[in-house]
Amino acid sequence: MHPVLGLRRVAVLCAFSAALCAQGKNVLVYGNSLSLFHGGVAPVLTALAAEAGLPPPVIVERSVTGVALHYHATDPAQVAAITTALPAGQQWDVVILQGISHETTTTLGNPAQFLADATTILGNVRAHSPAATALVFQTYARGQGHS
16 A cells, blocks of 8 residues: 555544544643652553553653642642643643642641642643543551651
């Protein structure tokens, strides 16, 4: 088959079947150093998608070492990423929110602030991408009396 004709056929098939040429999920990641260890979240999500036979996700990692979720909720560049990190017309499917280990504790953190920041971020994401879902994870919990 002629290469150009082959490309045209693929383009036509893609136009009629999103599943045939489906793009992976658009995933926005807000975290800290624990999200960045071992290459970050992207290789893990990409490997999971491949294992499940799904297209590779489009992952935008906005993790910053040493920050709590409040940073991502209030920093202008982090907030702007919601509307600027994807090509025009695309939306987020998932936002991953990873808090620093102590921010959900009453001893060292502020659980109410953590919840407010997660709610703010999800609200900002949904203002751009109404169907987006959030995945909130805590990297590890500190035990009672942990320094």
